[in-house]
Amino acid sequence: VVVSREASGQRSETVRRANLSTIVRELHLRGPLSRSELVGSTGLTRGAIRGLIGELAADGLVREERSAPIGTPGRPSPLVRPRPERAAVLGLDIAVDSIGAALVGFGGHVIDHVRVDRARGHLRAERIAADLARLALPLIERNDARASLIGVGVAMVGVVRLSDGLVRLAPNLGWQDVPLGELLAGRLNLGLPVTVANEADLGALAEHRRGAAVGVDDLIYLSGEVGVGGGVIVDGQPLTGAAGYAGEVGHMPVNPVGASCRCGSIGCWETEAGERALLRRAGRSGSSDRAAVDAVLAQAEGGVPKALAALRETGTWLGIGLAGLVNLFNPSLVVLGGVFGRMAPFVAGEVEAVLDQRALRGPRDVVRVIPTRLGADATLIGAAESAFEPFLVDPAAWLSPRARPLRLASA
């Protein structure tokens, strides 16, 4: 390859930034690693690793520590530890029953977090934005984190356009076309990018990076509160679709003569597998809150037949929709989140049986269905992870100018 001197220089800089991104992503996702481990997992040379770690250390993003290996021969490779206090993000979550905020540092360390219940029902977006700011700003102040903040991610129970955080539809809140990203950026006034995404998409990201699906490249995360949401990871990447709306599994048509859905359609999966269907079957139509679901689950634990039957029927519908998703996406893992995670002990048998009957043998043979590992915090962690993404893609853009000269001096 003949490359001119100038082009070669440009390429070097591109390569440097890409290598820095590789290392920073490894450290963020896998935690403290020795230089040898970084050589092994990135394929970069020892010399390249040394130079790049030097840059990160000069900027305070990592600290190098003597590791104390037991019984391994040779000189111990220093352990490179990400410093969460040096680069942090704010994760926010707007759920059906609560709102939450978390401060998460580089490396995935949750520095601080808070969640408060909210009554279900319609609420103006300005009010939610104000409530979230009241929750989040003290979190930043009491951890003295303003200077290290690099982004804000928001998980939202609704259909969200990724490009600008416009909420197209959020039936739980009565929202249609609400510019949530803009509202929150204004209310927080942090001078940072605010990205908004669907809560189930972020739950999938969280389970993929920090939860039940680490190392799994093809998975579906199911989230159930009032509605049924889904997040899909395809070949290691979040499925967004053309505009970020992908993964609305709750609105697969499963019953042509079914109930009206809040989305305007008929017989969507959430009308059969969602919380309201469970409560209806348990004889609690009309009630719609977490306490009612808790009561059904408590009855089921106590062996009350009507509660058990309601769970089983809901489990059958859960399995029917899952069979479709298994045939469509051929995932190796389905993670049951939200109310489905709590229902899991009572419905696992039905779900497996229906998958055996209704999914194609090929994809059926390779899929496992398991409950969430992160529980209610999956979406909050996913929101934080989404806020880290621009930093992971090009950490060089975040390094302070002083990091470069130090590196050059030592080269």
Next chain:
Amino acid sequence: VVVSREASGQRSETVRRANLSTIVRELHLRGPLSRSELVGSTGLTRGAIRGLIGELAADGLVREERSAPIGTPGRPSPLVRPRPERAAVLGLDIAVDSIGAALVGFGGHVIDHVRVDRARGHLRAERIAADLARLALPLIERNDARASLIGVGVAMVGVVRLSDGLVRLAPNLGWQDVPLGELLAGRLNLGLPVTVANEADLGALAEHRRGAAVGVDDLIYLSGEVGVGGGVIVDGQPLTGAAGYAGEVGHMPVNPVGASCRCGSIGCWETEAGERALLRRAGRSGSSDRAAVDAVLAQAEGGVPKALAALRETGTWLGIGLAGLVNLFNPSLVVLGGVFGRMAPFVAGEVEAVLDQRALRGPRDVVRVIPTRLGADATLIGAAESAFEPFLVDPAAWLSPRARPLRLASA
């Protein structure tokens, strides 16, 4: 970045191969391009392009021609033209009503092709493999293409495991767990890799590369013969899932009290939107061949009410399933292939109306539904494209050794 001499040499070779791949892919997908266009579309330097084109020309993969631009200032940039006769693949297709073979050259030129009808019904795999070989080998001989063949791709109407071309299920042929890839490799005896994939997945690839969806990154290709198949392109890449089974859209559960499906489940989409449902509604239950469908379509063109009503009802079910797919994948394009392409003029109104009623507004707003551009040959072209893929990923592995010294001598 500090890189040792040895590592730097390794990196140069890696970079050379990657750059070669970029150029070869551009030429294959976009046809003859000037060096200037290659500079523009690949981001490589003029010098790098010159060296790499020199390698390809030395190996006979491309020919450089004086271009004759009209009215453009400056020296004309030579046109680089892929030579289809130098690297070619064999595409094979096992459809419900026919089998086909095509010889396709580098750049996508169809050198020769042939398709013969076959009667519907169960047929042993050995028989199909023998028939395909009898179709394909003369095609290779009469075009004197044996020396330039680099791979074989097979489109198969069934559920296929990508890793080894095992057909898990093909109800049309009565197959279960048939090692088609192995059988065909043995029967063809070309000493070349044989990759087998689902026909709808390959139809999607073909429309994406050569048909109605060029430049579209998120699309669904629907294929209808007896069953309903689907191929999904996500962010420019084919959706395969964990084992290659993804995209089985025909087996979404849309009707819990519906008809038994050939897959063993109940009320799958293909039982309501497929060819058999159309024929049943048109009063032709029991008949199941292309002629019967042709007759319904001819009646519809002639204004026969029963045929029109059957098409409209089938169109409604087509729309119901599509609404689910639009909510799940958020594609910007849906391409109707196979029998759906032929039905399109009669069902477009129903499909659009049902999407308006049943799809979520966000994804609904960004999707268009159009008929196939490649028609019945989509799967054959897709099979050929899949066979080209290893060559496009690393063309250096296919260059004859003599190509390297020539390049070094001219450097």
